[in-house]
Amino acid sequence: MAPPISPPLKALLLAMEYTPNVAGGVGTYVYELARGLARGGCKVTVLAYTPGEPAVLREPNLTVHMMPPSRGSLSQAGKLSLVGGIRVFNDDLIHRGRELIHEEKPDLIHFHQWHTHRAARALAHETGVPVLGTSHYISEPAERWWGQTPDPEILEEERSFYDGSTNVISVSDSMSELIRETYGMPASLLHTIHCGMDAGPFLQPSHAPEDYARLRATVATPDDPVVLYTGRLHPMKGISAIFAAAERVLERRPNVRFLLAGGTDSRESTQMVQTLTQRYAHLRHRIKLLGKLPRQQLGLLHRIADLALVPSLYEPFGYTAIEAMASGLPLVATRSGGPSEIVDHEKTGLLVPVLPGAPGGPREVDVESLAAAQLNLLEDRERARRMGLAGQQRVVELFSLPRMVAANLAVYQKLVGGQGREVRS
Known part of the structure; x- marks a missing residue:
């Protein structure tokens, strides 16, 4: 007689974001991970912040509780x-987490970023289950690299997290x-797992060629190359370098169109965009701001573009990079953080330097190199095409959802140990 199958692992995920409709990379990661774990046979519960009405989203093996702050919070x-305010919201997470745990105790609690670490650790302590955190961003020293002083309260939370x-x-x-250099985190407790995603929606066109042609005609003529940026409009993302490099590109290729899809997330970022649009007002007919999409x-935008830009001064990983690559776009990115690990230089795209800047001052994207890299790919369309195809293959091999889920499950297994729970990738 075959031995009985162990019950599936039950995971409780805590996050301030779920799905990219709420914010950015963290929401995308938690969305992809939760669905991937559920497809792999785990029983997953997500407890996540929402600014709107409370909601419960259900899929096979997956229940997502979208939770707004309480009136008291x-x-x-x-x-x-x-x-x-985030600390206070953690009290709401603890209260709701207790209710969910009373209904069904998880085998592991997995929180994302420092924003939910207090609630996750408190619930883990009360229940005696393992707890695990994922770091998607670090304020110190990264924010100093684009001229921002990290919030002392955030640094306090990061010190606690690490x-x-x-x-x-x-x-x-x-x-x-x-993390190791800044906070002395022991290597034995630190696990590197690149982000992954279900690349299927990006790998294959979802519309007929004539549909894409009509969409492209709304922003460019058939002879106008299209350069695409997708992401937040924030100093971290190298937005000023996009404008400065565009000016140089347009001097040589005046028919290029630049599309920037993304929104600002602060008063300072909004002011930055206003300043740049005024400074480069003479490029207004060639640079189009599409807002957050x-x-x-x-x-859809990937399918009408000729190349994509990820010119961040620092990027922890960069979902926008693998999304563009999965769509077959060659990438021009900075050699800083995640993009330097995503892009295979001169095979799936081109990497350009980030310069140190003045002593103690912010870093700067090498604008001349950023412009030259774009011109290189715009003028050698066959090379760009080969890079796009190679980029798709690299995403499938290294940044797939099954690969990310399997790596997370391996860490889960170490923490859960011999508790008799089945974990499958």
Whole structure:
């Protein structure tokens, strides 16, 4: 007689974001991971923040509780700092987490970023189950690289997150190195797992060629090459370098169109964009700001573009990079953080330097190199095509959802240990 199958592993995921409709990379990661774990046979519950009405989303093996702050938390948050408000919301997470755990105790609690580490650790302590965190971003020293001083309260939360009491997954080798150097995190507790995704929607066109031709005609003529940027409009993302490099590209190729799809997330970022559009007003007819778009629409833009830009001063990983590559676009990115681990230089795209800048001052994207790389690919269309195809293959091999899920499950298995739970990739 065959031995009985162990019950599937039950995971409780805590996050401030779920799906890219809420924010960015963290929401995308949690969305992809939760669905991948569920497809692999795990029983997954997600408890995530929403600014709107509460909702429960259900799929096979997956239940997502979208939770707004309580009235009491909102009342307190109005008198507190941003970090103070997040700490208060953690109390809501603890209360709701207790209710869910009372219904069914998880085998492991997995939180994302420092924003939910207090609630996750408290629930893990109460229940005696293992707890694990994933780091998607680090303020110190990264924010200093684009001229921003990290919030002291956020640094306090990061010090607590990386205090060595909890296993941590980071999304790139670059992030792992920063965590070790900045906070002395023991290597034995730090696991590097690159982000992954279900690449299927990006690998294959979802519309007929004539549909893409009509869409492209709304932004460019058939003879106008299209350069695409997707992501937040934030100093971290090298937005000023996009404008400066575009000016140089257009001097040589005046028919190029630049599309920037993304929104600002602060007053400072909005002011930055306003300043850049005024400074480069003479390029207004060639640089189009599309605003923030749903992830599905970004896939449409990939199909009408000729190349994609990821010119970040620092990028922990960069979902936008693998999404563009999966769509067959050659990539021009900076040799900084995640993109330098994603792009195989001169095979799937081109990497350009980030310069140190003045002593103690912010870093700068090498604008001349950024412009030259774009011109190289725009003028050698066959090389660009080969890079696009190679990029698709690289995403399938290295940044697939099954690969990311299997790596997370391997860490889960180490933490859950001999508790008799089945984990499958």
